[in-house]
Amino acid sequence: MDWKIWSLKKSPWVFHVNTGACNNCDIEVVDCLTPKFDIERFGMKLVGSPRHADALLVTGGVTAQAVHRLREVYRQTPKPCVVFAIGACACDKGIFTTGYHMVGPVDKIIKEIDPDAIIAYVPGCPPKPEAMISGIVKALSAL
């Protein structure tokens, strides 16, 4: 197995990107840090810069203003990295599918830059913290 992928599987450091979400998913992401779920015991932590991240947690259905930021953050994240599309909006724009200001979903934007990107989907509105942790573990085990 590629040693870069192997080193990414244990204790992944994650960077959170909000591309125009209602904040529900974002709060559940932050909730993962708090005592009931406590992802830090797995060595996962939220970092302040994409340059330190192994995985991106992307919420929101990508608005026309946020799309530039998403592209830039993806470029800055060292490869290989896993992009998690958290929530119904990130997976496929959710209930905002017909919105005039929505250019997503996340996988379309990321694949435009990098057709070989590793993207995992955690659906839900919002997905419960247990679902997010389960999704992250499953995706990393499958690598």
Place this chain on the structure above:
Amino acid sequence: MKKTIKKTVIPVGPVHPLQEEMEFFQLTVDGETVTDIDMRISYNHRGIEKISESLQFDQVPLLVSRICGICSASHPLAYVQAVEEIAGVTVPDRARYVRTIIAEFERIHSHILWLGLAGHFIGYDTVFMWAWKYREPVLDMLEAITGNRNNYGNLLIGGCRDDIPDELIPKIFKDLDDIEKKMDMLTKAIIDDPILHARLKGVGVLTKEAAIKYAVTGPTARGSDIDIDVRHDDPYAAYSDIDWNVCVAPEGDVFAKAVVRLLEVFEAIKIIRQALRKLPKGPVKSEVKEIPPGEGTGRAEAPRGETFHYVRSDGGNRPVRHKARAPSYVNVPSFKASCIGQKIADVTITLAAVDPCYSCTERVAVVDKRTNEVICDYDMLLRLSREKTERIRKSF
């Protein structure tokens, strides 16, 4: 006309070297003092009002509960009340009480969430962890009643979708007792802490005059001596049948707004207990066949302030026009009045006192007035804020 600011980034900590990007909040500073603020809100614009026009009246509550995840009972509540006003519908009594109970649980979870974030901004990470831990039983209760921790989907035009099963009520009372004890402990720890007094009193003051000019609502207004609360002024659901108090504080600073929110948690527990005891028997749904032509306004007191919806109908099954106004729309611009003249170290906590969305506060940049250079980003602001708390702690 697009303003191009030539920015050179001084790498102080992790920064986004994305030069041309507009931040949510861009502060201009002269030395350490904030002199101006600019705000852009296009990141979160999803075009909800236009989407409403293509949905049927009874599908819209599902859309509006996703305007903001934290106030996801208040937006549908304001919307269904606007439509009920057009149709002249009377909501069944039991539904009014269920709506009140869900709305107050939402208030409790939102204020505890705010407490945790405010603690995080000033370096009290224990408060952050404990507050969010005590918030979990509230979310479990909401999940037991409505099926989801957030985005309850419980509001229908004419009533509620889910009822509170009688078997659940003793558990709710027991959980409320637990939450009250924990919040009591946390509140005393905060109100009695001299370091917090020194850190938060006199910081980020929003004067009453400025609060009126910016038309702020909610704890942002009540913390600046303005006695307004939609639940009291224009009662809806079951609030006029219950004995409770509006919490107001006169000073206008961050500490006053924190105290208002903490007291409101206790009032919310009081309201839920009374509502459960008085819960009338009967259905929670009522049949609404048609929405006649007309217009209506509905409002609800969300945790952040007044949520206001205006709906116009032409007799069809979709709204002709739907205007949704979240409280943050008037509260966030008031940041201009409360932040100018403050030091950079106080920016994050002043912004937090207005209680905008968590994600909005991540996008802050600070520009030096003289050189037009970005000197600071969100992580550095957080660090400066915590360093100030440390300096105060050491001086005690």
Place this chain on the structure above:
Amino acid sequence: MNSEELRNKLSEIKDKLTKTEEPIDNRIYLYCESENSYAVNKFLFEEVPLRFVIATGIDSDDCFEIIYHYSYDETGCVVNLKAFIRDRENPEIESIAPFLPAAEWIEREMHDLLGIEFKNHPDMRRLILADDWPEGVYPLRKEVKQ
């Protein structure tokens, strides 16, 4: 002031209004033409005084409407002022932001989404649409389909 006193107070400006309606308790609708909107808004905010809530811009069939929503918190009354802009080709109206900072954002938003010009607005820049959104496309106008 109670409800009766509020109605009396509002009638002081009736020469600038074309109609007054109170369809149900605690909901008042005032109608005026766009030329008088500045004076009526100033009266409502400063003289009555009422709390500004928000403004709704509507693309109606033959005109643009701006509904200014106000709240009288003593009685819980919502006072809605409908200002009609008859010129559809060049819709413009006097901005109320000079005396009411709370209206700054919503006027910028109505300009972005409906293309209404607000004369003498202190800071008319794009607020809510992306920087690269095409000029002249106003999403809330009826001709723009989803």
